[in-house]
Amino acid sequence: MTQMTEAKKGNVTPEMQAVAEFERVDVGKILNGLASGRIVIPKNINRDTKACGIGQGLTTKINANIGSSSKIEDIDLEIKKAKLAVDFGADAIMDLSTGPKLLEFRERIMDSVDVAIGTVPIYEAGVVTLNKGNEIIDMDEDDIFNSIIHQAKDGVDFMTLHCGINQDLVYKLQEAKRMMGIVSRGGTFLASWILHNEKENPLYSNYDYLLEIALEYDITLSLGDGLRPGCQSDATDTSQIQELVTLGTLVKRAQEAGVQTMVEGPGHVPLNQIRANMEIQKTLCHGAPFYVLGPIVTDLAPGYDHITSAIGGAIAASSGADFLCYVTPAEHLSLPSLEDVKEGVIASKIAAQAADVALGLDTAWEKEVEMAQARKNFDWEKQFDLAFDSVKPRHYRNKCELDDDEMCAMCGEYCAVKIAKGDF
Ligand SMILES: C[C@H]1O[C@@H](n2cnc3c(N)ncnc32)[C@H](O)[C@@H]1O
Ligand SMILES: Cc1ncc(COP(=O)(O)O)c(N)n1
Ligand code: MET
Ligand code: SF4
Ligand SMILES: [Zn+2]
Incomplete structure (x- = not known):
């Protein structure tokens, strides 16, 4: 059972009811949005997550990223960040830990907040492989799917899965000679795996298996943008759009299977290209909610990327994006501090509210x-x-x-x- 399969049957779940009350819209609107794939409510069947609707006609939601890196691993600090982000209005938290103790981190972080929790399981697969003394390219398909199943059982509500970065696109990217190449961490893990093993991306070739897992636990897929642009001049290039076309076909398969699905988007995008990016995504991806990182509208402000992103986020959310991933002043420089998390959340809240005002939302x-x-x-x-x-x-x-x-x-x-x- 997923929120989507229930909606398709016309059954109103308590989560749909809660979302309708919060947004002050008719529950029929939430039901239709879920059934058609235009709204998602990320909530694993194994977790008591606060219901939060993301998608068409709903207020713009924001996510805060936290977690350890291989250089800084302080569990108490990361828990403080998660709680602070929620106190300042984050609707979801992504644990992007890649430190050696990432398994313990995720458990503790999931226990410390009640909002939707997202992860990138390929990070766990990579770190577990490294911890065993192997290289990331030595991961096998089972390592990848075992991480997904393990996290699904643990109650993760939504997962970034870079399913669209397939062999064909990786070879085309080599020809494309982009300025910044790949800036997505999960994207590089998979692209280098594909190149070295001369094999197809398992998340692409075994997508039906992934859908089965998602269906069982009601994982909301967040189809990752492995080829998102990492600088202004790479924005809206062939590689980015080719991946989006692929993601569109994967969205359709997920929606038909009853799996809740969002799509992740750029990244670094000049202001004048943002609206077109949002419209292309909505068209190619069958109305699936769009979850954007920024977009960052100039690359000349390291230390202030919460501002470059809030500018882009406001334009994005007023032209179709549904979910804003915060960017902190530490972006491109370091792991965020508590103060950076606070500033990142507030900057995203500003962008979301500015968009919701422009969209004419009563609330x-x-x-x-x-x-x-x-x-x-x-x-x-x-x-x-x-x-x-x-x-x-x-x-x-x-x-x-x-x-x-x-x-x-x-x-x-x-x-x-x-x-x-x-x-x-
Ligand atoms: C994809 C996005 O995730 C952010 N990101 C990656 N790892 C972490 C972490 N441990 N903590 C906070 N943000 C992180 C990057 O800064 C980028 O904005
Ligand atoms: C909006 C958004 N996009 C992407 C990622 C994953 O990060 P990466 O692709 O670098 O692994 C993310 N956490 N959020
Ligand atoms: C270019 S550094 C990686 C994170 C980055 N800000 C991005 O666009 O994904
Ligand atoms: S420069 Fe920093 S933020 Fe960008 S990809 Fe490398 S480690 Fe990550
Ligand atoms: Zn960047």
Whole structure:
């Protein structure tokens, strides 16, 4: 049973009901969205995950990535990051750990938050192989599928699976002479495996087996973009689009099988190409929810990539993307700190809300109206309460002590809002 197979039968699950109430839409809309593959609710049958709908007509959701790397492995810090991200409004957490203790990390992280948890099982397959003293290219098909099954049993709700990066596309990429080659970690694991073993990507050749596993546990597939562009000049190139065409065929097979499916997208994309990218994805991928990383709209701001991504994310979500993967100020430089996680989540929340306002969603507009009323009424506590970050604005407000609540230190006595209040 999956949320999708139930929806196809016309059965409303408690998760569909919860999503409808949260979004304040008719449950029939959620049912139809799930049945047609335009909405997903990532929730493994083995996990008590808070229901969260992602897709057409729903508010834009955001994901925060956390996890260890081979250079930094601190479980308590990663758990703090996961909790902080959820406190600041992350709808999902991806554990992207690749440190030697990744198995223990995933278990502890899954226990510490109740939002949907995503992973990239090929990382586990790779790290387990390395831990045995072998190279990543020595993985066999069983290693890959065993990681997927193991994580499915453990309750992982959605999985990034780079099913579209097949042998043909890897050879074509060698001819294409891209500026940045491959920047996807899972994508490089598989591409180098394909080249060295001269074999087809098992996630592509054994896709039907993958669908069987997903169906059994209700794993939401997040079809990975192994060939996403890693710089502005690689965006929307032949390799990226060829992979998307392949992903479109895989989406259709998953939807027919009753497996919930999203598609992952770029990456690094010039602002003027974002809308077209979203439209092409929706068309080629049969309306499946689109989960984008950024997009980063200029590569000249390392240290500020939460901003380059929020700009791209706002355009993306207002033109069709449904799920934004946060990017932190540490992107391209290091593992994020707690402060970086907070900034990444807030930047994504800004992008999501900006898009939802542009899309005319009632729930988004109501909050905007409430904030305007609080500003007009000089209700500072209400403003802090409505803010994505309630600490920072309070700190600014308190920097200058004022004996009058009806102004701030910007205009002081000449506060326009105060002067206008009686007359307008
Ligand atoms: C694909 C995306 O995942 C991010 N990413 C990869 N590994 C981690 C990690 N351990 N913690 C946080 N983010 C990570 C990259 O920075 C990129 O933005
Ligand atoms: C939106 C999105 N895209 C991709 C990945 C996986 O990362 P990678 O492809 O580098 O393994 C991810 N976690 N989220
Ligand atoms: C180019 S470094 C890898 C992560 C990167 N930001 C990306 O687009 O996927
Ligand atoms: S430069 Fe850093 S972020 Fe980019 S792929 Fe290499 S290790 Fe990952
Ligand atoms: Zn990048």
